Amino acid sequence: MSLARLVERLLQLIPVLLGVSVIVFVMITLTPGDPVDIMIGDEIVTEEQEEAMRRDLGLDRPVHERFLVFLGNAVQGDFGESFYHGRPVADVIAERLPATIELTLVAMIIALVTAIPLGVLAAIKRNSILDRIATVGSLLGVSLPGFWFGILLIMLFAVQLDLLPVSGRIGYAFEIEPITHFMLIDTLLRGRPDAFLDALSHIILPAITLGLPMTAILMRVTRASMLEVLRQDYVTFAEAKGLARHRILFRHALKNALIPTVSVAAIETGSLLGGNMIVETVFGWPGLGRLVVESIFVRNYPLVQAAVLLYAVTYVMLNFFADILYTVLNPRVKL
Amino acid sequence: MTDALLEVNGLRTVFDTRAGTVCAVDGVDATVRRGECLGVVGESGSGKSVTFASVMGLVRPPGRIEAGRILFEGRDLRALSPRQMRAIRGRDIAMTMQDALTALNPALTVGEQMAEMMEAHDESLPASRGARRRAIAERSAEMLGLVGIPSAGERLRQYPHEFSGGMRQRIMIAIALASRPKLLIADEPTTALDVTIQAQVLELITDIRAELGMSVVLITHDLGVVAEHCDRVMVMYAGQVVETGPTADVIGAPRHPYTKGLLASIPRLALRGQRIRPIEGQVPELIDLPPQCRFYSRCPERGPECLRPVEMHDAGEGREARCVRVVPEMVS
Ligand SMILES: Nc1ncnc2c1ncn2[C@@H]1O[C@H](COP(=O)(O)OP(=O)(O)OP(=O)(O)O)[C@@H](O)[C@H]1O
Ligand code: SF4
Ligand SMILES: [Mg+2]
Numbered sequence: 001m002s003l004a005r006l007v008e009r010l011l012q013l014i015p016v017l018l019g020v021s022v023i024v025f026v027m028i029t030l031t032p033g034d035p036v037d038i039m040i041g042d043e044i045v046t047e048e049q050e051e052a053m054r055r056d057l058g059l060d061r062p063v064h065e066r067f068l069v070f071l072g073n074a075v076q077g078d079f080g081e082s083f084y085h086g087r088p089v090a091d092v093i094a095e096r097l098p099a100t101i102e103l104t105l106v107a108m109i110i111a112l113v114t115a116i117p118l119g120v121l122a123a124i125k126r127n128s129i130l131d132r133i134a135t136v137g138s139l140l141g142v143s144l145p146g147f148w149f150g151i152l153l154i155m156l157f158a159v160q161l162d163l164l165p166v167s168g169r170i171g172y173a174f175e176i177e178p179i180t181h182f183m184l185i186d187t188l189l190r191g192r193p194d195a196f197l198d199a200l201s202h203i204i205l206p207a208i209t210l211g212l213p214m215t216a217i218l219m220r221v222t223r224a225s226m227l228e229v230l231r232q233d234y235v236t237f238a239e240a241k242g243l244a245r246h247r248i249l250f251r252h253a254l255k256n257a258l259i260p261t262v263s264v265a266a267i268e269t270g271s272l273l274g275g276n277m278i279v280e281t282v283f284g285w286p287g288l289g290r291l292v293v294e295s296i297f298v299r300n301y302p303l304v305q306a307a308v309l310l311y312a313v314t315y316v317m318l319n320f321f322a323d324i325l326y327t328v329l330n331p332r333v334k335l
Numbered sequence: 336m337t338d339a340l341l342e343v344n345g346l347r348t349v350f351d352t353r354a355g356t357v358c359a360v361d362g363v364d365a366t367v368r369r370g371e372c373l374g375v376v377g378e379s380g381s382g383k384s385v386t387f388a389s390v391m392g393l394v395r396p397p398g399r400i401e402a403g404r405i406l407f408e409g410r411d412l413r414a415l416s417p418r419q420m421r422a423i424r425g426r427d428i429a430m431t432m433q434d435a436l437t438a439l440n441p442a443l444t445v446g447e448q449m450a451e452m453m454e455a456h457d458e459s460l461p462a463s464r465g466a467r468r469r470a471i472a473e474r475s476a477e478m479l480g481l482v483g484i485p486s487a488g489e490r491l492r493q494y495p496h497e498f499s500g501g502m503r504q505r506i507m508i509a510i511a512l513a514s515r516p517k518l519l520i521a522d523e524p525t526t527a528l529d530v531t532i533q534a535q536v537l538e539l540i541t542d543i544r545a546e547l548g549m550s551v552v553l554i555t556h557d558l559g560v561v562a563e564h565c566d567r568v569m570v571m572y573a574g575q576v577v578e579t580g581p582t583a584d585v586i587g588a589p590r591h592p593y594t595k596g597l598l599a600s601i602p603r604l605a606l607r608g609q610r611i612r613p614i615e616g617q618v619p620e621l622i623d624l625p626p627q628c629r630f631y632s633r634c635p636e637r638g639p640e641c642l643r644p645v646e647m648h649d650a651g652e653g654r655e656a657r658c659v660r661v662v663p664e665m666v667s
Contacts, residue, residue: 233434240425242425330441331442
């Protein structure tokens, strides 16, 4: 990929992000409910006090002005104060982000290591029992609602079998001084394998729940592209050369079949972001997704705006990354 | 026949489709002798590729070999295990595919696709890894040079899409020849090439054939190529062999009306480079064929006696034709 093309692709992101910020801003402003009312709650305040609050938060100014202020600050990385926390939005988000990233990565790893072998097997053993089970399973995987599946897992593994914890990132008994802010890594760095196992037992159910739709989709993509590739002339030619079966399957077929899988995986990671809100809420996971849900309930505008913008940037960047990956993996495509 | 390298008897290969069972190859007998070049001609869809894919054991579902015996050096290939068959494929019998543009793997370098062939079959390679790699690289470059690809050393690191169609065709042939097989099945090896390179590639195959005593099956639409390079020719029609014999005899005096039709459509002197032009009429659908001569609807010599299954008739001088009109020629 040439540098000019890369820059061009990056510049294309700007209008997308601008559009997203307008939409986010408008939507949240139009949502019924007034943040000041919610903050006041049942307390008794005078009209002047309420006015002052509004002024402090900048809510007395017209909508378009508020948008421009928001945008101007956002470009400088300033998303304002979180109404609720009384601290800069950026700080609050930064605090919650590692938990979300960790959960997303684990979900992704689980999806990749189960989906690819299953997809390959289903393709090789086409129409076998295994293939059928995998097909039905993947259909369920994309169609089951995440919160329902999550609750099901909690009922089974946490409540019935009492094998895994219901919620949180790690047991309260463990005090782990953060280094990377990734619990699984920090526990190991601090030399606490017991804490690591505890963190692992906390992350496993939410990660499976979050990764389930991605697993299902990736399995289907892998199976389909593997079947497609196995039909190709170059596979027949490889067989005509008398190569070993594993070489034909893995070197000749899989290398080509994984090109769509990897691209879809990169794009699907974006959709994990959406899943995060539900999964984190169901499993009480202290990440960004749950923070956003909470913030929506209390009309914490600045935080929701910043978070959604962050989601959008990540999503767009992942697509961009998927494109680059596709070119790198596929020697035929020259950009 | 003791000098037969490959002997196919009563081969029947079918494809199960929604419309019914397509009988792509129906009772084909073929013999390839050591060192000989057998030309295989026939209209598109006559079963040339499927016949030799069956020999290689490369018929995929929905296709299957229903009957027949395939003897290679006296061994029945159909009775071999997949592992035994893999040892024969590539090393003893190599094949080039009809479509060179899709036969090379787009994600692997040409060098790797060449090297894996040698890795799989060449026992004479040195054992130490470094020496082995060097030997393979050297041999690969030599093979590419042989098929007329300049600066072969660098080009081994390139991917198929970086080569022209003609070059890819030659690379495929170089790969097939890399392990010096006893039999090369070349499915339309010259279709994508311009005339000069065509000649070079055929020269090359002929040279190596002479040098190694290799046998060649040359599937082609080009009767000129057959005339020039093949010792014997086998004409196929609708899944059957309709005529076989020494090339010069068959082309000089065809016995089967179909062969006659093929040759009549080509001006004698312009034989070279001529493609087979279809004769009037349609090749019959290969599903539920009536028990009669398959060429019946298109045959100028047809008669009521042709409305039953027609066997191969001995036409004398090692020739055979599937036609009721054929009788052994009286030779003085
Ligand atoms: N995968 C398949 N499914 C169904 N029928 C098939 C399949 N492959 C081949 N056939 C049938 O086999 C017949 C013979 O095909 P084959 O490729 O051997 O012809 P050919 O003589 O090599 O023709 P060409 O000159 O076009 O290469 C075709 O007419 C087709 O009906
Ligand atoms: S058997 Fe009859 S129909 Fe068939 S080729 Fe001979 S003459 Fe023609
Ligand atoms: Mg063919």
